[in-house]
Amino acid sequence: MTASDPIHLLYIDDDPALASLVRRHFERQGYAVETAVSGEEGLACLKAARFDVIALDHYMPGRDGLETLAAIQAEPDPPPVVYVTGSEEGRVAIAALKAGAADYVIKDLGSDFLPLLQAAIEGAMAEARLKREKEAAEAEVRAARDRFEALAVERAMLLREVNHRVGNSLQLVCSFLHMQLSSIGEPEAGAALTAAHGRVLAVAQIHKRLYTSDDVRSVSLDQYLRSLVTDIEASSAGAAGGWLALAADPVDIDPDRGVAVGVIVTELILNAVKYAYPGGTGPVRIFLREEEGRIRLSVEDDGVGATPPSLDSTGIGHLIIDAMAERLGASTVYDGAHRGTRVVLEFSSASAPVRQAL
Structure with missing residues (x-):
């Protein structure tokens, strides 16, 4: 990805209204956004295209967020994942972090949700970039x-x-x-x-x-x-x-x-x-x-x-x-x-x- 390429975001959530809101917000920021309404659909999108970052909701039909997260982590060189949870689900957020999520955001339809989600996504991408640079440097040292x-x-x-x-x-x-x-x-x-x-x-x-x-x-x-x-x-x-x-x-x-x-x-x-x-x-x-x-x-x-x-x-x-x-x-x-x-x-x-x- 060059500096002029858009950031490719995959947003997985079974709430179409929220998914549409997320798409409009991030496309205004220059992102290329694709949405999926279930874990299975999200995994199919991941296999079909390359994404820079994924935002993943917890409650979904079929596979829930943690099961989907495990499947994403099993992919070769998976993108960073920001986990989206409800306001009373701290336990779920901790489980997601332990399972490999880069960060989590509380799903709140108020004015803070989208800026917090964007900040978490940018932070996750920066952390992933530093990790890749560290691994490349270590590989060069080896x-x-x-x-x-x-x-x-x-x-x-x-x-x-x-x-x-x-x-x-x-x-x-x-x-x-x-x-x-x-x-x-x-x-x-x-x-x-x-x-x-x-x-x-x-x-x-x-x-x-x-x-x-x-x-x-x-x-x-x-x-x-x-x-x-x-x-x-x-x-x-x-x-x-x-x-x-x-x-x-x-x-x-x-x-x-x-x-x-x-x-x-x-x-x-x-x-x-x-x-x-x-x-x-x-x-x-x-x-x-x-x-x-x-x-x-x-x-x-x-x-x-x-x-x-x-x-x-x-x-x-x-x-x-x-x-x-x-x-x-x-x-x-x-x-x-x-x-x-x-x-x-x-x-x-x-x-x-x-x-x-x-």
């Missing part, structure tokens, strides 16, 4: 939420696929490095390839975790370190199993900081393998603890305890550890009281803006 949820699911799937592909590519690089390592005879070059293999492996494990996770915004740090330790131990040629041990609290962390932790742990393990036990191997232990919003990570061995070249200011391992620690906002402490080498890092468990390093 549709927008559904679109957002669908986009979020699609984005998560795409991110998992990206992480899967990146992880596969990094695993391929790891395989190439491992193949090259097995064929090289130069010790210094072999050590460099071993270190590169471990660093790539640390990043690859993060992408593998994100691919298999329902939440690409975080990674389980304890599970990630456990997989990383397993891979490093499996790739260590000539070393007996069980030399790497991990004790970790359940900790969730964002992927960027998870990569930094993985790279640090890898560097410290490689450092222990290279320097802690000259001429052999020994235990290396990793501890991960979370308490009161702080994460404490330590890597230790029982080796010779000397400061290795890789931790000198000129060593690339030292530079990588410092860069990743800065990325975490972590403090790094070398425990001189430990009989071997122990490196302890502590940082906040809360996400912070990632600082670019390297």
